[in-house]
Amino acid sequence: NIIYVPGNKVYELRLELASQGIPQGGGVGFEIFDKTQIGVTEFVQRLNYIRAIQGELTRTIRQLTEVEQARVHIAIPERTIFTEKEERPTASIVLKLRAGRVLNQGQIGGIVHLVSSSVEGLQPQNITVIDNTGNLLSRASSGDAVADSKQLEYQKSVDKEYEGRLQSMLEGIVGRGKAIIRVATKIDFTQVEKTEEKFDPDTIAVKSEQRTQEKSAGASTGGVPGVLSNQPGQQPAQTGGTSPTSQRQSENINYEVSRSVSKIIQPRGEVKSVSVAVLVDGTYKKEKGKTTYVARSEEDIKKYRELLMAAIGYNKERGDQVIIENVPFETGVEELPPAKVDFLRVAMSVVKYLVPIVVVVLFIFFVVKPIVEALKAPVIRRMPEGVMPAPGVHIAATEPEEIIQEDVLEMVKKDPRRASMLLKEWMAE
Incomplete structure (x- = not known):
């Protein structure tokens, strides 16, 4: 974890790296628990756990192409045995976006749900997201924000x-x-x-109906009851009796007005x-x-x-x-x-494009062509003065033009740079 540089360039390199945003602190993650210290209190362990979660979430959020730097702050209250007094965790996220980049509501909602899913008991509505200039990026409920954007898109599509x-x-x-x-x-x-x-x-329906019907009939015996009427020598008593008859009939009918119950659910987007x-x-x-x-x-x-x-x-x-x-x-x-x-x-x-063509053509005909022909023609040197040709040898007369061409070729061979400069001056004229 150490970079060695020359001693006389330490401060210069530090300034250069700082101007490029290097190093970028990503925060400590769960590697904080790699080295377990003996005698660490529960309070310190709890703080290290929160630091580890914050660091891991910061690293994850910085993977987005639009985000240059990120900071995550999580507040987890201490647990209590009283459920009615229990407080919910909260979180704050600070984002520094890259130049010219913008996060849409869908991406912001994704960051909110990422953090809420990483912390136990943390609700999306308890997360606040701002940028490095202090502008609020998240709304009270990211779910409502996503729903509003979808509703707006649907209305535009209908229009x-x-x-x-x-x-x-x-x-x-x-x-x-x-x-x-x-x-x-x-x-x-x-x-x-x-x-x-x-x-x-107008419509009456029978709700309940009850009918009851009873009938009873029987005869009763007559005479004096006892032993006297049954002794010998006594006149039998006259028998007499009644034959009572009982009849009962009841009818109970309950009527109710007709009714209909309907459950209607109107769809959204009407x-x-x-x-x-x-x-x-x-x-x-x-x-x-x-x-x-x-x-x-x-x-x-x-x-x-x-x-x-x-x-x-x-x-x-x-x-x-x-x-x-x-x-x-x-x-x-x-x-x-x-x-x-x-x-x-x-x-x-037209002249702008025609003049260079004319210059090139003239250069070819009056400069390049004579040089090429002179190179192809046989060169006949002049005889030194006082020297006579051998018998039977014919010496052609050397014309002044041929002599000039020979001199030009010699000059080009000896000093080609000067010859090229001379040609450039002619073309410029």
């Missing part, structure tokens, strides 16, 4: 779908590029659950109202080389409005609106006058 359908339909009548349509919808994202109980007084704004361009006529604008008739505007109302399922009770305005568009069909040709500019551009 775009309406606009696309209406635009294609109207442009089929007025022409491509002749209409501009904007749609604004109001969408209810609340989920409603209700129970309805309806009673029908369109409450639709507002449509349309700009329609007119027509154009050419008369004597001049283009004039002609506005569309009221009948046409009415027809367009009826078509749009039918396309969106117009409902006046929910507050739908369709507004059409006929205005001339700035991008009219008037033809622009032909632009005047600047012959001087064209000529200068």
